[in-house]
Amino acid sequence: MNLTYARIELKRAFRNPRFMIFAFVFPVFLFLLQTNVFITDGDPGKATATGVIMVNMLAFGVFFAAMSNGGRLATERAAGWQRQLRLTPLTGRGYMFGKGLTGLLLGVPVLVAVPVLAVLANGVELDAAQWTRILVGTWLGAIPFVLLGMLIGQLARPDTLQPLNMGLSLVMGFLGGMWIPVDTMPTWMQQVAPILPSYWLMQPGRGAITGDLSRSLGLTAAVLAAWAIVLGGLVIWRYRKDAARA
Amino acid sequence: MSNTTSTPPAVALSGLRKHYGAVAAVDGVDLVIRPGEVVALLGPNGAGKSTTIDMILGLTAPDAGQVRVLGRSPAAAVREGAIGAMLQNGTLLDDLTVGETVRLVASLHRHPMPVERALRRAGAEDLAHRRANRLSGGQSQRVRFAIALVSDPELLVLDEPTAAMDPATRRDFWKAMYEDTAGGRTVLFATHYLEEAEEYADRVVLMNGGRIAADGSVAEVRAAAGGRTIRAVIPGTDEAALRVLPAVTSCAFRGARAEIASADSDATLRALIERFPAARDIEVAAAGLESAFLSLTAETESAR
Secondary structure (H helix, E strand, O other): OOHHHHHHHHHHHHHOHHHHHHHHHHHHHHHHHHHHHHOOOOOOOHHHHHHHHHHHHHHHHHHHHHHHHHHHHHHHHHOOHHHHHOOOOOOHHHHHHHHHHHHHHOOHHHHHHHHHHHHHHHOOOOOHHHHHHHHHHHHHHOHHHHHHHHHHHHHOOHHHHHHHHHHHHHHHHHHOOOOOOHHHOOHHHHHHHHHOHHHHHOHHHHHHHOOOOOOOHHHHHHHHHHHHHHHHHHHHHHHHHHHHHO | OOOOOOOOOOEEEEEEEEEEOOEEEEEEEEEEEOOOOEEEEEOOOOOOHHHHHHHHOOOOOOOEEEEEEOOEOHHHHHHOOOEEEEOOOOOOOOOOEHHHHHHHHHHHOOOOOOHHHHHHHOOOHHHOOOEHHHOOHHHHHHHHHHHHHOOOOOEEEEEOOOOOOOHHHHHHHHHHHHHHHOOOOEEEEEEOOHHHHHHHOOEEEEEEOOEEEEEEOHHHHHHHOOOEEEEEEOOOOOHHHHHOOOOEEEEEEEOOEEEEEEOOHHHHHHHHHHHOOOOEEEEEEEOOHHHHHHHHHHHHHHHO
């Protein structure tokens, strides 16, 4: 892994219209839509509601960036590109580490765009501690999703990848509370949502905005770390199996 | 061939075996390729060419036997950028331009040649700004050749590099390859185009059923398969009568002309003229690699 390689990897993602739409345009658009449709000007809870929607869209953006990043593993394997790379000094470990890193970096644009918009267009005002918790928390919280994307990329073929990613996005998006805020969910859904890791991806940011329906930062970190360990273990297991078969 | 120097062979395989389930893809291969040789690996589909190549490249681990590339393990040779390869069925990344693709691979190697030079040597310099999904089959093979060259490897391994090319593109490709290897690069290429082996290789290694069926210069391999073909118009005879002539390995009629394959054309010809003085339009030709290929693969087939 080196600078040229990382730069070219990122360039590839930004050229991909699907990536740009889902991981960037869509969260930005949904943020504008939801804050304009669901929130009226005189609403006393306006600041909180705007903040919650912003956090949800950040989570959605980094989630989709992670999934789309992992999907490239499947295409690269199918295209014989992984075999080509094995004829270079890049190790399998280096390759996987690089993919993990780009998965995190691809989440950065949405982490910048939505907050800038929230401040400029919606007048969101937060202090430095709140911003740090939201941005750093959501970014680090993306780690288990980067691993999930990589795991799917290792398991799926390019033609099964799209439906798989779509189905997963729907479940994580709706049931996990990224597309509809937890606040508007019926009670049974609120109880089911914590099963999904996407519920926890919003918790670091949500906790910075409101104490309502929020979990403690310690518990959130523990749950996300647990997901990261399980998914990371599966990625390594699958990687070893792939390498042994060769 | 006999003088041993301190330079290790470019490729040394000994007792190499690889099974896939009950199938022996490679079944005991010994092969030494000296630095600077251009070797064609020939054989029908399923002969074990690609499996052998994968083991030389370290992409597949042998069940038994040893692989040394330039005196090192394949993995060590790959790490040093000493092997460049064009794999079979490989494709390029659709979302990158040709220039970016080659630069990406170059960036991973320790001592790459300049990207422009690799593209130029592969005859792909005019494709640098093209996306990979806009390339013809022949063009993308040239780009993959540039990828194989960019580490400036001592050993170049090409697995059926011209499979997707039309004849004109194929000629251009080999011209580029030839110009490049003038510098003394060792080349091992698998092909099932016999004329490519005849024209471009110093040495032919013929594989069949996971084993080496013949190994030598093009002339030697031809000779091993029985040498020459005699063609003549021979009135008043039939196949059976010709088959009993000395040294005849096979015989067939093409219209009025008899085509006799012989292991010793001199002996066959003397006997032929003695017994059939009316024979005319006599032609003696070296058997093509094609017939050598067929007779050698048939031999190893029946020996199994």
